[in-house]
Amino acid sequence: MKSDSEEFVRLLTEAQGPVYGYLLTLIPDRNRARDLLQETNITIWKKAGTFEEGTNFNAWACKVAYFHVLSFRRKMAREKLVFNDEILDYLSERNDERIAQDAAADRIKALKSCMLKLSENHRILVEERYKPGASVKKIAADQKRTVGAISQTLYRIRHNLMLCVEKTLTAIQTS
């Protein structure tokens, strides 16, 4: 497939979410995952011709991403906050399978409806948290609260969202 074809641009655009998610699973650091996404995008452009039309683009893109994760790991072997090989391999494998199952659409729908149910304060906090360049430390400093307190609140919000998503999904599946 040609890297300047509209179809390729569309596939690459749509793959950004899944590939970012895939990277974040393996390298649980937002900034690094995003850097790796950028590098992965470059490789995908370079290797556009090797993508076989009709096959699963996201799965292919994730394989490219995995290569970047491995090379990142090699560079960062001594650095902290990187999973060991066994976990990395397993998570990557499971991720491939999950991507192949392509079940994300329902979850996104459920999440959207659950986010509408958040209280005003919580919604604002979550929005602050996911702003570009935001960090828990920065939010804590701005709000004059401790990092632990913010992190605890975010934990509770996500916990409730997760329960809500599960509930919504069950409702979708049984309806």
Add this chain to the structure above:
Amino acid sequence: MRKSEDRFTELEILISKLHDGVANEEELRRIESILSGDPEACEFYLDYTELCVQMDLELGAKTPLEISSNTVPIQISQSTSQFYKGQSTKQILTPSWKPLPWIAVAAIVLIFAGSLSVLLNKRVSIAPSEAKATESEIITHDGLAILMESVGANFVDNGMQPTKTNGILYPGEIILESGITAIEFYSGARVILEGPAIFELTSENSAILRGGRLRAQVPPQACGFSVSTPQIEVIDLGTEFGMNIEEDGHLTEVHCFSGLVDIYEDSIKQNSKTLRSLQAGEAVRIQPNSIQKIPANSMAFISYPELAQTSLENSTLRHQKWQDLIEEMRADEDILALYTFDGQGPRERSLVNQASFQNQFSHGAIVGCRWTNGRWPSKGSLEFKSPSDRVHFQSTEPYQTITLSLWIRLDAIPRRTTSLLSSSEKSSNSMDWALTPKGQITLKIQNDQNKRNHVFTSSAILNRNMLGKWLHLVSVCNTNEKKVIHYLNSRKISEHKFPKDGLTSMKFGNAEIGNSSIKISNGRTPIRYFIGRIDELAVFGRSLDKNSINHLYRIGKPH
């Protein structure tokens, strides 16, 4: 519901902190230890991360995801592309996180369009789903070379090509972290690559060595075989030579062992002018700004006889270690059946059960299958490739706890249910162990009344990358603890709960390895033969734990 289970509370708190960037090293290691060997915890981690990612994408920075493809500018001004050409791609894309501007993306396309035109025209086998199997099989003709033999080779999968022994190689990079591998180009040129090495195949008669050491043998038919490095291009004129790149490409050595080798400076402005020719026994060491003549040292590069010797020693050693393991297994008082497929003549039609204590499983009667090589060339295995192929055995006792351990080599991804081991007919507690067309491992057991069966099916775990590789399948069935666990290559794949009652034991009866005679409701027998090789089946009368299974796998795996 899994999410609300208390068992993951600690994990959830830790992942939440990790995701918020406030977890410390100790907490990360704790997450690792919780995830290790616990597929459900891993699923929880994946679900949680997925939620975080979706929140991030919903609320966070505009990623390219949110830029519609309709906004891609078709025309790119020359000045813009020139501007980006002056920078490295890293510089273009890295300054913190910003939406990837399409103008930059387009510039990348321009930058790479020229140099990658070769790559873009090649197709590489990526087979993400079984459904595409037919297409992938067709494109194997795009291959450039084949991996003939590997010793202790550890490849890093860059997602661009299948690797491993007898794997076809397509245009693209091979990253060999360690070990030795022998590659044969379709042109006839042969290369021994020693890891760590990065080697990119560019055509049937050319490659790029980015790091590492190789020895090339070039028959007259492949005259002109070339290997480029970041600094030079070596063109062989029908001979044998060695190359070595160290210090991140700053030191390159070329050794000519026989015949003649031309070395070209790989630079456009020099118009590829000849740098020098090397005769047999000559070598050069090339560093930035210096070229030094040195004597060729053939001993520094692994030769074919040495590779063959190492390979043989390696496989003989592994085979011997496995034989020690078999002795250990024979001494296990719970071993019920141990079909080792080892040390039997090519005309023998009986598969010997080596279990010495028990006499509960008969020897096997081989039907159709032929003897061939097993995990090591010196070990036997049986090849299954037609609907008649099977091995019959008998075992009349019922068992409350069973561990099945099987080594198989799949030669095709099953498009139908493929039997591993199955009772020949349905009766109370009869069993059926098989692979599904979705690539799952499944164990079916008839209930005590022979009225219905209970099915324990893993997630989909087999894929085309596993073809031609030896795989270790283990399933544990424990009616006392009321659970079934499936393992692949010592990794726990799934765990299933038993029904409360109605299933108290498992029985083989008249049974078959690699096939099944079980009839369906219309009285006919569906085709279920296994396609590939089987070279060990062990049945234990207890549940083996993860460590024991890991022990069997570690010593039993071919490399």
